[in-house]
Amino acid sequence: MSILHAGYPQSPIVHFGRHHNVNISQLDLNHLGQVENVPRQVNNSAVGSGGAAFHHLHTSAAPRHVASSEFYDDDEATSPSGGIEICAGGGKMMANLRRHRQREREAYEDDSFSSSDESSGRPMPRYVGRDTDHVFGEFEMDDEDVEMRSGSGRRDEGKCIYGEDTDEDDYEEEESVSELLPLGGGTRRVPRTPRRKNSSKCGFFDYYKLTDEHLGSGAYGSVTTCKSIKSGQEFAVKIVDKQGETHSRKRILREVNIFKTCKGHPNIVQLLDWFEDDTNFYLVMEKMRGGPLLQHILQRGYFTEEEARRVTKDIASALKFMHDRGIAHRDVKPENVLCTDPNHVSPVKLCDLDLASQRRPQHERHPLSQVASEPDLASPVGSAEFMAPEVVDAYVGDALKYDKKCDTWSLGVILYIMLAGYAPFQGQCDDSDCGWSEGKPCEDCQQDLFHRIQDGYYEFPEEEWGMISDEAKDLVSKLLKRDPIDRFNADQILAHRWLQQSAASTILQTPSNLIYRKDSARDVQQMSEHFNMMNRLTDARLSARFDKMTMSDAASDLGTATFHGDGSFLSMGGELFGTFPRKKSVGIAIEKSRSGEFTPPISRASPTTPPPSMLDLSQDLMDSPVKRRSADDSGTYSLFSPASSNGDDDIRSPPILFLDMPSIQLFGADSTVLNSVQMTPRHTTEDEASLNSFEGEQEVGYQFKDRIDRNLSSYFFQNPIHRVETQVNV
Numbered sequence: 001m002s003i004l005h006a007g008y009p010q011s012p013i014v015h016f017g018r019h020h021n022v023n024i025s026q027l028d029l030n031h032l033g034q035v036e037n038v039p040r041q042v043n044n045s046a047v048g049s050g051g052a053a054f055h056h057l058h059t060s061a062a063p064r065h066v067a068s069s070e071f072y073d074d075d076e077a078t079s080p081s082g083g084i085e086i087c088a089g090g091g092k093m094m095a096n097l098r099r100h101r102q103r104e105r106e107a108y109e110d111d112s113f114s115s116s117d118e119s120s121g122r123p124m125p126r127y128v129g130r131d132t133d134h135v136f137g138e139f140e141m142d143d144e145d146v147e148m149r150s151g152s153g154r155r156d157e158g159k160c161i162y163g164e165d166t167d168e169d170d171y172e173e174e175e176s177v178s179e180l181l182p183l184g185g186g187t188r189r190v191p192r193t194p195r196r197k198n199s200s201k202c203g204f205f206d207y208y209k210l211t212d213e214h215l216g217s218g219a220y221g222s223v224t225t226c227k228s229i230k231s232g233q234e235f236a237v238k239i240v241d242k243q244g245e246t247h248s249r250k251r252i253l254r255e256v257n258i259f260k261t262c263k264g265h266p267n268i269v270q271l272l273d274w275f276e277d278d279t280n281f282y283l284v285m286e287k288m289r290g291g292p293l294l295q296h297i298l299q300r301g302y303f304t305e306e307e308a309r310r311v312t313k314d315i316a317s318a319l320k321f322m323h324d325r326g327i328a329h330r331d332v333k334p335e336n337v338l339c340t341d342p343n344h345v346s347p348v349k350l351c352d353l354d355l356a357s358q359r360r361p362q363h364e365r366h367p368l369s370q371v372a373s374e375p376d377l378a379s380p381v382g383s384a385e386f387m388a389p390e391v392v393d394a395y396v397g398d399a400l401k402y403d404k405k406c407d408t409w410s411l412g413v414i415l416y417i418m419l420a421g422y423a424p425f426q427g428q429c430d431d432s433d434c435g436w437s438e439g440k441p442c443e444d445c446q447q448d449l450f451h452r453i454q455d456g457y458y459e460f461p462e463e464e465w466g467m468i469s470d471e472a473k474d475l476v477s478k479l480l481k482r483d484p485i486d487r488f489n490a491d492q493i494l495a496h497r498w499l500q501q502s503a504a505s506t507i508l509q510t511p512s513n514l515i516y517r518k519d520s521a522r523d524v525q526q527m528s529e530h531f532n533m534m535n536r537l538t539d540a541r542l543s544a545r546f547d548k549m550t551m552s553d554a555a556s557d558l559g560t561a562t563f564h565g566d567g568s569f570l571s572m573g574g575e576l577f578g579t580f581p582r583k584k585s586v587g588i589a590i591e592k593s594r595s596g597e598f599t600p601p602i603s604r605a606s607p608t609t610p611p612p613s614m615l616d617l618s619q620d621l622m623d624s625p626v627k628r629r630s631a632d633d634s635g636t637y638s639l640f641s642p643a644s645s646n647g648d649d650d651i652r653s654p655p656i657l658f659l660d661m662p663s664i665q666l667f668g669a670d671s672t673v674l675n676s677v678q679m680t681p682r683h684t685t686e687d688e689a690s691l692n693s694f695e696g697e698q699e700v701g702y703q704f705k706d707r708i709d710r711n712l713s714s715y716f717f718q719n720p721i722h723r724v725e726t727q728v729n730v
């Protein structure tokens with residue numbers, strides 16, 4: 001057996017985290033930091049599909065690898081929570097397995113997680129009548145052609161996900177697999193519902209009927225009330241059209257998996273069932289009858305500081321729960337805060353987990369997207385002394401931490417709006433005809449809005465804020481910190497004195513201000529979208545960290561590319577297609593930015609994003625314009641591998657990166673700028689959709705990217721380009 005090492009090379013144990021339903025091919029190629037001499041045949045064995053790979057590992061001579069989970073129990077320093085240990089010795093393996101099963105049983109007994117809601121004092125509905133596991137099974141998140149792995153749900157010729165019948169043996173086998181690969185999420189485990197035999201029912205419409213009550217819609221789907229045919233109980237179903245541009249199976253599965261991880265939390269909307277048919281995905285959720293937060297406040301026309309406190313606490317505890325599990329929501333906005341009850345503003349729950357990012361441990365990410373664990377201060381252009389702290393975080397350290405702070409910033413904005421009825425940052429321009437305040441687009445206003453966010457300057461106007469407690473204002477100011485380092489995290493929010501005890505029952509002007517200042521919600525929406533885009537840029541930047549890889553790592557990872565001994569070039573089929581960046585792009589970018597070589601960014605980013613930086617340029621291996629150029633033109637093209645937030649994507653094509661770039665500069669041989677292509681300084685819903693889709697998907701969202709790509713490609717072919725640099729609004 002090969003020696004696999006990542007993280008704990010001295011340990012003779014292989015760990016599979018509780019939600020890592022990885023197959024061996026993923027394990028060896030993508031999920032491990034380094035793999036040495038892995039026998040090829042191992043790649044064909046899928047852990048999730050039975051015992052084959054398991055057996056292989058077990059019977060192999062001496063596995064020397066720990067694929068550690070990101071979820072560790074505090075008291076089990078070397079054992080992923082809920083995971084299993086596969087040891088070189090069979091006896092130990094079985095002992096571990098027994099121990100694991102015992103833990104599972106204990107976890108199921110422990111029902112503490114389904115606690116009553118603090119804010120209402122009522123026991124929370126448990127929805128235990130439905131067991132999501134029998135629908136979810138285990139997913140393989142990294143494979144486009146995802147298969148259901150366990151539980152009763154499974155795909156049937158691409159038509160049906162729900163509990164299809166299999167023979168009893170299958171059931172037994174799947175059950176044991178699921179034990180080997182336990183589900184993530186809360187501390188209890190719902191026993192599996194045995195599957196019905198010979199059931200012909202397998203689709204959403206066999207279990208639910210749609211009503212005509214539309215609950216909302218977003219970029220990916222519409223949410224409607226549906227009723228259980230059996231019980232008549234109402235649920236909300238998000239229907240995502242598979243034909244839609246933004247459809248992404250992987251995205252849906254990621255959302256479902258994150259829902260699973262968040263199972264049972266009283267302030268996160270619960271997913272109850274999940275279906276797929278030829279045309280749609282159906283995500284059946286508990287119905288939030290109170291509607292979106294601001295709409296609820298508006299309709300009620302009455303809102304107090306104490307209610308704002310409760311809502312804040314609910315959101316903060318949802319965020320803490322997610323953040324503790326390595327998940328950042330990344331789309332915290334009033335539309336995604338839903339009220340449970342039509343008559344009470346709290347409890348609220350967070351919905352829309354489709355942008356949430358779950359970071360896998362570093363060694364499980366694609367090697368090309370690996371981030372250094374610490375800055376390489378010795379690097380000639382490492383220039384760590386120039387790096388702002390958040391840059392270090394974003395590029396080098398804990399990117400999740402960075403995402404988490406975006407969530408708490410967003411909570412700060414929501415809190416400000418809840419207390420005042422308008423957003424802390426608003427756009428304004430000199431044009432009296434501008435329709436911004438009526439919801440029409442205005443470039444200048446939007447620019448102004450972004451600048452205000454960047455400045456991080458806001459006020460507490462006496463008229464509305466005079467009546468609000470100092471504690472509430474203090475919490476707002478702790479959240480709206482421009483510097484993420486100074487910004488409160490979820491733990492600090494929950495410990496803040498304003499949340500510790502009841503607040504004043506002061507009646508706020510929020511509802512009336514929400515009516516008169518219609519732009520508030522839109523401003524928040526814009527800010528949220530802006531942040532989300534910036535977050536994705538951060539993801540992209542993270543994956544640009546080639547410099548921590550060895551050249552041979554890169555070459556082998558690029559598949560057909562071969563590594564040339566001098567370390568300078570990568571080529572494919574003998575044809576030069578690029579140089580490999582030797583320098584740290586972060587350092588370069590910051591130095592250039594300091595010397596004024598780059599024009600200032602068009603729209604400097606949110607307070608949550610790092611200073612200007614430069615990304616390496618993506619090159620598509622199959623169809624790159626650079627590939628077709630001669631060796632003389634090799635110049636300093638850089639390779640780039642934009643990865644998703646999961647860090648697991650393959651190398652992508654240039655348009656992906658171009659889409660992200662506010663500007664791209666093309667240089668000639670003498671370093672003259674041949675062209676500077678300005679990208680749209682603001683992103684539209686269309687951009688957002690494209691960004692979203694590229695993040696998790698290959699096949700969609702190309703329309704917008706194509707437009708930009710065509711533009712740039714023509715320069716590639718018409719000009720002797722020697723260098724391409726991109727500047728990011730960060």
Ligand SMILES: Nc1ncnc2c1ncn2[C@@H]1O[C@H](COP(=O)(O)OP(=O)(O)OP(=O)(O)O)[C@@H](O)[C@H]1O
Pocket residue numbers: 215216217218219220221222223236238269285286287288289291292331335336338351352353354
């Ligand atoms: N469980 C629910 N109960 C009631 N309403 C809901 C529920 N889930 C979502 N909604 C409503 O539907 C809207 C859209 O849902 P959601 O945000 O999940 O869709 P989306 O397409 O992923 O949106 P986005 O574009 O924000 O990503 C929400 O803003 C909310 O108003």
